[in-house]
Amino acid sequence: MTSDTSYTDQEFSLIGTRPIRPDGVDKVTGRARYGADASAPGQLVGLILRSPHAHAKIKSIDTAKAEKLAGVKAVLTAADLPDLTNGNRASYDVLENCMARDRALYDGHAVAAVAAIDEVTARKALKLIKVSYKKLPHVTDVDEAMKDNAPIVQPHVRTAGGDPDKQTNIAQVSTFGHGDVEAGFAKADYIVEESFKTEQTHQGYIEPHACLATLGPDGQGELWVTTQGHYTFRNVCAELLGLEVAKLKVTSSEIGGGFGGKTHVWMEPVALALSRKANRPVKLVMSREEVFRASGPTSSTSVDVKLGATRDGRIVAATATLRYQDGAFPGIWGMLGAMTSFACYDLENVKSVGYDVLVNRPKVAAYRAPSAPMAAFGVESCVDLLAAKVGMDPVDFRLLNAAKEGTKASYGPPYGPIGIGPTLETVKKHPHMRARLGKNQGRGMACGFWFNFGGQTCCDLNIGVDGTVNLTVGTVDVGGSRASLSLIAAEELGIPYESVKCTIGDTASLGHNDTTEGSRGTFSSGMATIFAARNAIEELKARAAQTWEINAKHVEWENGQAIAKGIEHSNLGPLTLEELARKSPTTGGPIAGHNEVVADGAGVSFASHICDVEVDPETGSTKVLRYTVVQDAGKAIHPDYVEGQFQGGAVQGIGWALNEEYIYGKDGRLQNPGFLDYRIPVCSDLPFIDTEILEIPNPNHPYGIRGVGETSIVPPLAAIANAVSNAVGVRMRHIPMSPPRVLKAIKEAQMEEEAQQQVSAG
Amino acid sequence: MLEVQLSGAFRDALDGAASVQIEAATIRELLRKLKERYPRLHDPIEAGVAVSINGNIFRDNWGEPIPPGAEVFLLPRIPGG
Numbered sequence: 001m002t003s004d005t006s007y008t009d010q011e012f013s014l015i016g017t018r019p020i021r022p023d024g025v026d027k028v029t030g031r032a033r034y035g036a037d038a039s040a041p042g043q044l045v046g047l048i049l050r051s052p053h054a055h056a057k058i059k060s061i062d063t064a065k066a067e068k069l070a071g072v073k074a075v076l077t078a079a080d081l082p083d084l085t086n087g088n089r090a091s092y093d094v095l096e097n098c099m100a101r102d103r104a105l106y107d108g109h110a111v112a113a114v115a116a117i118d119e120v121t122a123r124k125a126l127k128l129i130k131v132s133y134k135k136l137p138h139v140t141d142v143d144e145a146m147k148d149n150a151p152i153v154q155p156h157v158r159t160a161g162g163d164p165d166k167q168t169n170i171a172q173v174s175t176f177g178h179g180d181v182e183a184g185f186a187k188a189d190y191i192v193e194e195s196f197k198t199e200q201t202h203q204g205y206i207e208p209h210a211c212l213a214t215l216g217p218d219g220q221g222e223l224w225v226t227t228q229g230h231y232t233f234r235n236v237c238a239e240l241l242g243l244e245v246a247k248l249k250v251t252s253s254e255i256g257g258g259f260g261g262k263t264h265v266w267m268e269p270v271a272l273a274l275s276r277k278a279n280r281p282v283k284l285v286m287s288r289e290e291v292f293r294a295s296g297p298t299s300s301t302s303v304d305v306k307l308g309a310t311r312d313g314r315i316v317a318a319t320a321t322l323r324y325q326d327g328a329f330p331g332i333w334g335m336l337g338a339m340t341s342f343a344c345y346d347l348e349n350v351k352s353v354g355y356d357v358l359v360n361r362p363k364v365a366a367y368r369a370p371s372a373p374m375a376a377f378g379v380e381s382c383v384d385l386l387a388a389k390v391g392m393d394p395v396d397f398r399l400l401n402a403a404k405e406g407t408k409a410s411y412g413p414p415y416g417p418i419g420i421g422p423t424l425e426t427v428k429k430h431p432h433m434r435a436r437l438g439k440n441q442g443r444g445m446a447c448g449f450w451f452n453f454g455g456q457t458c459c460d461l462n463i464g465v466d467g468t469v470n471l472t473v474g475t476v477d478v479g480g481s482r483a484s485l486s487l488i489a490a491e492e493l494g495i496p497y498e499s500v501k502c503t504i505g506d507t508a509s510l511g512h513n514d515t516t517e518g519s520r521g522t523f524s525s526g527m528a529t530i531f532a533a534r535n536a537i538e539e540l541k542a543r544a545a546q547t548w549e550i551n552a553k554h555v556e557w558e559n560g561q562a563i564a565k566g567i568e569h570s571n572l573g574p575l576t577l578e579e580l581a582r583k584s585p586t587t588g589g590p591i592a593g594h595n596e597v598v599a600d601g602a603g604v605s606f607a608s609h610i611c612d613v614e615v616d617p618e619t620g621s622t623k624v625l626r627y628t629v630v631q632d633a634g635k636a637i638h639p640d641y642v643e644g645q646f647q648g649g650a651v652q653g654i655g656w657a658l659n660e661e662y663i664y665g666k667d668g669r670l671q672n673p674g675f676l677d678y679r680i681p682v683c684s685d686l687p688f689i690d691t692e693i694l695e696i697p698n699p700n701h702p703y704g705i706r707g708v709g710e711t712s713i714v715p716p717l718a719a720i721a722n723a724v725s726n727a728v729g730v731r732m733r734h735i736p737m738s739p740p741r742v743l744k745a746i747k748e749a750q751m752e753e754e755a756q757q758q759v760s761a762g
Numbered sequence: 763m764l765e766v767q768l769s770g771a772f773r774d775a776l777d778g779a780a781s782v783q784i785e786a787a788t789i790r791e792l793l794r795k796l797k798e799r800y801p802r803l804h805d806p807i808e809a810g811v812a813v814s815i816n817g818n819i820f821r822d823n824w825g826e827p828i829p830p831g832a833e834v835f836l837l838p839r840i841p842g843g
Binding site for chain 2: 172260368413415519
């Protein structure tokens with residue numbers, strides 16, 4: 001059904017209020033059911049055997065002893081997962097990532113799986129599987145992997161559009177930009193050119209991957225799973241296992257964090273295949289170590305940035321070379337880095353080149369505004385350096401060069417109404433910018449951008465006989481969207497928020513819904529909910545007309561009730577939604593609204609962050625003292641959850657900037673696959689994250705909504721790096737800025753200064 | 763006649779061409795004609811494409827009309843987190 005998606009500046013009574021979230025009580029009382037909380041009669045425990053090598057040929061797998069162990073009901077290898085992908089290389093990569101075929105491509109790559117009556121038996125069975133490996137040379141560093149003599153991760157890979165005969169780890173080179181950068185640099189009075197590195201991080205969701213799979217020999221199955229996209233999981237699992245889509249019902253559990261990491265299948269097809277082989281339900285829950293070693297972290301990167309400006313502060317040229325590792329399978333992460341790198345600025349001459357590079361690490365997955373934070377780290381660090389060279393305040397410098405409506409984005413098209421300028425104006429006036437700093441303290445700020453998108457969406461709105469409303473949507477609630485969508489339904493229908501119950505439907509309940517990614521949940525399901533509610537209102541008006549025995553064209557819907565218009569109907573009192581619902585059995589049966597929409601036209605999103613830090617010069621340890629997020633939300637439906645997204649992104653960014661890092665040994669194995677050695681921030685590490693919501697309406701949504709979930713992780717790396725650099729007087733070029741790395745940078749700078757003094761003295 | 767601006771893999775597939783000219787009234791017609799006229803665009807389009815019309819990015823609505831003289835960009839289809 002096509003409906004007008006244009007912004008209408010509607011007046012609201014409920015939108016923008018802060019009622020209690022409907023899933024809150026379940027979550028704080030332990031009643032909420034997550035991925036590992038489902039059980040089925042006769043269920044087995046599934047476990048996966050993983051490669052201890054970074055890169056190895058699998059010569060043979062002997063499962064005979066494991067199969068004979070009492071209590072083992074199924075043992076699985078790649079031989080049980082035949083290639084049904086019909087030459088679709090992307091699907092084959094997913095299959096190969098779920099279960100290694102002839103080679104293990106990274107430490108932790110699945111090589112076999114078992115299903116047994118209990119965990120003890122399953123663990124014994126894993127030990128009885130004998131895998132004969134031949135170790136192969138490996139590479140885990142992105143710059144090393146690009147060298148001509150680097151070990152080749154995937155022999156079939158060629159650089160897209162490159163030499164068809166040359167094996168390489170560079171899967172793709174992506175170039176964006178416009179103008180003439182050489183001519184631009186020739187006009188520059190000041191040039192800054194720097195190189196940066198960021199280490200690999202994980203989304204760090206608290207809930208590990210978990211599922212309960214049931215698949216019978218008749219090809220009918222069910223999957224209970226923690227996921228951001230149960231419809232996508234259904235399609236992928238069906239393709240890999242040769243199932244009919246309609247016969248696999250996938251239900252999304254409550255989700256304990258996803259941030260992009262639960263947009264891909266990892267072990268779910270294996271759980272279904274084990275269940276099919278054992279003909280019993282199989283529950284498979286990853287350990288934290290497995291989550292780190294074998295799910296999808298973000299890229300480590302190596303980035304070069306060059307900026308030039310004239311004396312009056314205009315940036316006249318900008319280039320970036322961005323090298324992102326994709327793990328062992330080709331991705332588009334370097335391309336996204338190139339697309340996002342200069343999106344905040346109005347540039348006549350700009351060029352960014354992204355490299356997607358294979359290494360022997362786990363397949364990279366999306367992580368909240370994927371690839372943008374690392375690019376912003378390099379660019380926003382250089383913007384600060386260039387502002388200093390020009391002699392301008394960094395906020396004023398950014399304001400002078402900020403993109404605005406009509407600016408040709410560095411990735412191509414012109415912008416509509418956007419919020420980068422207003423976020424910078426807000427930062428400039430914010431009291432945070434005027435707060436005094438003490439010894440060893442520094443302040444930094446930075447900007448960030450993310451695209452946002454919508455996608456395929458549908459929902460059902462069913463009115464019960466007592467006038468309460470069931471809203472069923474297909475986008476997984478990753479950040480409070482059930483509250484926001486209930487508000488939208490209540491607003492449209494004119495009923496109390498508490499009268500709406502929003503549920504995430506399983507795959508048998510609704511048509512396809514794209515995965516909840518790209519900050520699309522409230523944007524797209526909000527759009528579908530508006531149209532479904534308006535659809536239901538038309539039916540309610542028809543039922544009122546029938547009740548009054550008048551023509552429906554004389555009925556209007558106002559404040560949750562049908563009104564008969566016209567002097568000739570002045571004797572007819574209003575009919576409320578509840579009254580019409582109670583009459584519905586005799587006026588045509590159930591009253592419902594439904595909508596299917598492709599929610600294109602998501603508005604891009606910008607944020608500016610301010611950060612104060614204190615660095616201990618003896619230990620190199622950094623404490624974040626104060627943090628402020630300013631971001632454009634288009635329209636904040638439920639401000640609590642908008643602020644929560646702003647705060648959550650900032651906190652993840654703080655962890656990424658200061659501590660989090662995948663550490664690989666020379667053997668190519670991950671050294672810190674646990675939260676003890678991979679340290680995410682906890683409450684005691686953090687100040688209160690202050691937020692300011694700006695509302696620059698998205699012209700392509702009836703309420704003006706823009707996605708808000710991702711942009712908030714883009715500026716922190718750069719904002720904190722600028723703050724630490726200002727605190728210690730040394731430019732930080734390597735993330736995370738862990739204490740040893742900060743100390744090393746301080747000492748290197750001191751040595752350089754001493755050497756210069758000696759030269760001067762000599 | 764539309765001037766379709768290219769970037770990323772689309773530009774690389776046509777040896778660095780910044781734009782191509784083509785007649786099309788909808789996104790569907792545009793993509794079909796691009797693949798017909800420039801076979802080297804087939805793979806990048808199949809790998810995932812989005813079309814910007816006057817600054818509004820469309821990923822899925824291939825029936826979207828393209829007004830005469832519109833500013834059209836071919837972009838890679840992007841994922842999110």
